Amino acid sequence: xxxxxxxxxxxxxxIQAGLFVAVLIALLFIMDWSAxxxxxxxxxxxxxxxxxxxxxxxxxxxxYTAVGFVLGLLGGTVLALMKLSSFPVYRWLxxxxxxxxxxxxxxxxxxxxxxxxxxxFGWNLTSLQIAGSALGLVASAYxxxxxxxxxxxxxxxxxxxxxxxxxxxxxxxxxxxxxxAFRIVLPPLTxxxxxxxxxxxxxxxxxxxxxxxxLTKFGRDGINIYQAGLTPLVAAxxxxxxxxxxxxxxxxxxxxxxxxKK
Amino acid sequence: xTEPELAEHSSAEDGPAGVxxxxxxxxxxxxxxxxxxxxSVRPGEVVCLIxxxxxxxxxxLRCVNRLEDPNAGTITVGSFExxxxxxxxxxxxxxIGMVFQQFNLFPHLSVLENCTITPRRVLKQPxxxxxxxxxxxxxxxxxxxxxxxRPDQLSGGQQQRVAIARALTMRPALMLFDEPTSALDPxxxxxxxxxxxxxxxxxxTMIVVTHEMAFAREVADRVVFMDQGRVVEEGxxxxxxxxxxxxRTQDFLRRVLNPTDVDIRD
Ligand SMILES: Nc1ncnc2c1ncn2[C@@H]1O[C@H](COP(=O)(O)OP(=O)(O)O)[C@@H](O)[C@H]1O
Ligand SMILES: [Mg+2]
Numbered sequence: 001x002x003x004x005x006x007x008x009x010x011x012x013x014x015i016q017a018g019l020f021v022a023v024l025i026a027l028l029f030i031m032d033w034s035a036x037x038x039x040x041x042x043x044x045x046x047x048x049x050x051x052x053x054x055x056x057x058x059x060x061x062x063x064y065t066a067v068g069f070v071l072g073l074l075g076g077t078v079l080a081l082m083k084l085s086s087f088p089v090y091r092w093l094x095x096x097x098x099x100x101x102x103x104x105x106x107x108x109x110x111x112x113x114x115x116x117x118x119x120x121f122g123w124n125l126t127s128l129q130i131a132g133s134a135l136g137l138v139a140s141a142y143x144x145x146x147x148x149x150x151x152x153x154x155x156x157x158x159x160x161x162x163x164x165x166x167x168x169x170x171x172x173x174x175x176x177x178x179x180x181a182f183r184i185v186l187p188p189l190t191x192x193x194x195x196x197x198x199x200x201x202x203x204x205x206x207x208x209x210x211x212x213x214x215l216t217k218f219g220r221d222g223i224n225i226y227q228a229g230l231t232p233l234v235a236a237x238x239x240x241x242x243x244x245x246x247x248x249x250x251x252x253x254x255x256x257x258x259x260x261k262k
Numbered sequence: 263x264t265e266p267e268l269a270e271h272s273s274a275e276d277g278p279a280g281v282x283x284x285x286x287x288x289x290x291x292x293x294x295x296x297x298x299x300x301x302s303v304r305p306g307e308v309v310c311l312i313x314x315x316x317x318x319x320x321x322x323l324r325c326v327n328r329l330e331d332p333n334a335g336t337i338t339v340g341s342f343e344x345x346x347x348x349x350x351x352x353x354x355x356x357x358i359g360m361v362f363q364q365f366n367l368f369p370h371l372s373v374l375e376n377c378t379i380t381p382r383r384v385l386k387q388p389x390x391x392x393x394x395x396x397x398x399x400x401x402x403x404x405x406x407x408x409x410x411x412r413p414d415q416l417s418g419g420q421q422q423r424v425a426i427a428r429a430l431t432m433r434p435a436l437m438l439f440d441e442p443t444s445a446l447d448p449x450x451x452x453x454x455x456x457x458x459x460x461x462x463x464x465x466x467t468m469i470v471v472t473h474e475m476a477f478a479r480e481v482a483d484r485v486v487f488m489d490q491g492r493v494v495e496e497g498x499x500x501x502x503x504x505x506x507x508x509x510r511t512q513d514f515l516r517r518v519l520n521p522t523d524v525d526i527r528d
Binding site: 166167168175 | 329352353356358359360362364367369370379380383384429432
């Protein structure tokens with residue numbers, strides 16, 4: 001029996017759909033749906049988590065992330081310029097920094113800032129200071145590489161044209177190279193913001209007071225408080241998605257609207 | 263920018279600059295691209311630089327405004343000693359306009375902003391003055407209605423005309439053109455050449471790298487033929503193009519003027 005290519009494609013699609021329906025039906029019968037409801041979606045019992053999980057948890061997560069991102073942008077810009085510098089010592093220092101912070105787990109940086117700094121220097125840092133600077137230190141390393149690649153992606157002729165008009169090197173960089181690099185790096189920077197949002201949860205390793213609690217802390221404490229199984233974690237996860245999914249859509253839009261030609 | 267530099271800039275309006283090149287050498291690693299070039303261009307003169315691809319024409323042009331650093335030799339442009347290690351390169355470049363084969367307009371800026379960014383940011387001209395001057399130059403190249411467009415909304419020929427206008431807003435005393443029509447669709451070449459001809463007639467000093475022999479013949483005061491990093495022949499356009507003396511010049515012109523002959527000779 002000779003099957004045409006189209007018959008074969010239709011058959012393959014039919015088999016896949018059949019399998020999917022079979023698994024679905026099996027799950028319906030096997031799974032204990034009331035247990036799943038109790039463990040993951042017991043919304044009634046976690047009612048008291050609201051509105052604090054939004055007004056405190058989500059807001060704190062956003063704050064830690066925002067401070068980390070801004071510090072990361074500043075540090076990343078400096079490191080990227082150091083990496084592109086003609087002075088070799090700057091290049092080595094920037095490379096060492098970037099390799100170090102990309103190579104160690106972010107949780108070590110949180111622990112170092114949360115416990116190490118107060119032991120070593122006797123400073124008492126707030127949760128915002130710890131989370132912001134820990135995220136900023138790590139993000140600087142990643143953002144530096146993104147910015148460097150973006151600057152180098154601007155065609156050489158652009159800076160040459162600017163210099164030929166009589167712009168000093170710094171002016172060509174500020175007015176011509178950086179604005180064009182900025183468009184190139186917006187999508188990867190948005191992805192970096194998503195990673196930072198999730199990494200802000202690491203602050204819970206150093207302990208948080210009630211006012212400083214962010215989403216993960218809310219989720220974890222909720223497990224003990226509400227007797228609703230893992231439902232508080234699901235709620236926390238949903239809150240993260242409220243932040244990260246729009247960012248992700250934004251990044252994809254910007255990638256599609258890539259203006260570069262030539 | 264300091265006051266003396268501003269004063270220096272206004273001196274560009276005194277008139278076109280001459281260029282003197284002596285003993286110019288340039289190598290990339292072991293590859294010696296310019297092997298001792300001597301050449302001079304009088305103020306207001308139009309010189310067309312012709313020669314096969316790879317003969318060093320672009321490199322020579324780029325040494326004049328020091329986008330490339332020569333290994334030896336001297337270049338003077340007007341009152342500027344281009345090869346002096348202490349020369350103020352930015353100030354010198356403000357007197358020298360350059361037009362590239364690939365236009366190199368700034369894609370993130372409008373046509374008008376392309377023309378005003380350097381006058382405003384470097385010469386610190388007030389916005390209104392810079393825009394008035396930019397519109398004057400855009401009118402000169404016939405594109406004032408497109409002032410608010412982005413470069414990517416323009417045809418190649420229009421982009422190149424904007425690039426010329428952008429260079430002119432700096433009131434240069436010398437214009438360098440590196441194959442300004444080589445990347446253009448044939449039907450837009452004429453507009454760009456017409457503007458260059460007007461500029462020549464207005465008395466601008468111009469060094470033009472081109473393969474447009476008809477343009478060279480009609481507009482150039484002098485034609486310089488380069489081959490493998492050396493000036494092989496130079497003289498009035500009618501002589502070099504119409505009656506070349508050197509075998510290499512004859513050979514090159516035959517190829518350019520009758521491209522279909524190439525296969526037979528090779
Ligand atoms: N930046 C560069 N690095 C190395 N070699 C170069 C560079 N620019 C030009 N060259 C070489 O110099 C020679 C002359 O190039 P160019 O001046 O562009 O010639 P033309 O403009 O006459 O075609 C070529 O062999 C080219 O490969
Ligand atoms: Mg060339």
